[in-house]
Amino acid sequence: MINQYSDEELIAGARKGEMAAFKLLVERYEGKVAGVIKPMLGDIPQALDVAQEVFIRFYESLDKFKGESSLGTYLIRIAINLSLNEIKRNKRKDKLFSHLEKGQNVKAEESVQDVYEMVHHEIDKLDAEFKTVVTLRMIEGYSTEETSKILNIPLGTVLSRLARAHKKLKDALEKHKML
Amino acid sequence: MKPQELEDLYIRSLDIPMTNVEKENFMNELHAHPEFAKQLAMHKKVRDLAEAKTPASFGPYFASKLMHKIENTGVVIDRQIFSFFKRFQLAALGMIVALIILNVALTDQVSLPSILGLDRTATPTTEEAVASFDFFESLNENL
Numbered sequence: 446m447i448n449q450y451s452d453e454e455l456i457a458g459a460r461k462g463e464m465a466a467f468k469l470l471v472e473r474y475e476g477k478v479a480g481v482i483k484p485m486l487g488d489i490p491q492a493l494d495v496a497q498e499v500f501i502r503f504y505e506s507l508d509k510f511k512g513e514s515s516l517g518t519y520l521i522r523i524a525i526n527l528s529l530n531e532i533k534r535n536k537r538k539d540k541l542f543s544h545l546e547k548g549q550n551v552k553a554e555e556s557v558q559d560v561y562e563m564v565h566h567e568i569d570k571l572d573a574e575f576k577t578v579v580t581l582r583m584i585e586g587y588s589t590e591e592t593s594k595i596l597n598i599p600l601g602t603v604l605s606r607l608a609r610a611h612k613k614l615k616d617a618l619e620k621h622k623m624l
Numbered sequence: 625m626k627p628q629e630l631e632d633l634y635i636r637s638l639d640i641p642m643t644n645v646e647k648e649n650f651m652n653e654l655h656a657h658p659e660f661a662k663q664l665a666m667h668k669k670v671r672d673l674a675e676a677k678t679p680a681s682f683g684p685y686f687a688s689k690l691m692h693k694i695e696n697t698g699v700v701i702d703r704q705i706f707s708f709f710k711r712f713q714l715a716a717l718g719m720i721v722a723l724i725i726l727n728v729a730l731t732d733q734v735s736l737p738s739i740l741g742l743d744r745t746a747t748p749t750t751e752e753a754v755a756s757f758d759f760f761e762s763l764n765e766n767l
Contacts, residue, residue, distance in 0.1 A: 496682050504699060615667055
């Protein structure tokens with residue numbers, strides 16, 4: 446049933462107030478939104494709130510959505526912006542409570558045994574600008590062109606950020622003797 | 625080619641395929657310096673490990689929970705109010721323009737305050753009339 450209608454048809458229905466149409470859109474794009482938010486924010490309770498906020502913002506701006514970019518791209522852009530806001534908020538909070546959380550971070554690092562987990566743990570530590578590119582290109586598998594379009598940055602910037610992130614990840618894993 | 629350039633080229637090739645010339649140079653360099661092969665293989669491993677193992681999800685009830693939240697926190701009502709006013713915004717704008725045109729047509733003095741109904745000289749308020757009333761002058765006039 447979810448594939449029976451096009452995005453345009455479901456958006457038109459949602460604009461008329463058909464909540465079932467909007468629910469189908471949520472079901473269709475929940476995975477894509479989760480694919481961006483989860484690596485960006487990690488396993489924190491706020492990740493779910495951010496995901497809900499993405500769709501609430503979309504619902505509120507249904508009339509403004511002109512379809513210039515695909516709905517997937519539009520939702521991913523909202524997800525990235527809200528995730529970056531959340532990261533900034535968390536950084537401020539971390540500064541306030543840094544003395545309390547130092548011990549916890551060491552513990553988290555020690556508990557990472559698996560090399561897959563370690564890679565994702567290191568991705569989590571990257572700066573936001575690198576993390577967004579890594580999330581879209583390396584984790585979710587968007588092409589470099591798509592990544593550049595979603596983030597609205599030049600292709601060269603995507604490639605240079607990927608290269609720098611790659612080196613950081615490789616160095617970190619070498620340091621932990623995980624590779 | 626310096627080792628740094630070789631590494632950069634390899635990382636880039638994970639996103640954009642090398643040209644034939646680049647590929648040839650790369651292979652020649654690799655034959656000349658086989659010790660780099662291990663370094664480059666690590667990058668490939670990083671790329672493979674970064675890829676998501678399973679599709680991400682917030683669970684099977686995400687959509688239902690979200691719809692419940694939307695329907696119960698006033699989001700739907702806010703949107704309905706917005707849509708309602710949006711529907712009539714053109715009519716409201718037309719009405720304002722019509723009123724201004726009517727005001728221009730009916731006024732004697734065509735000035736901005738009179739068009740906007742702000743011209744106070746035409747009809748003084750009661751307070752203004754009382755304040756400007758000169759009792760002695762009116763008495764003399766009546767005599």
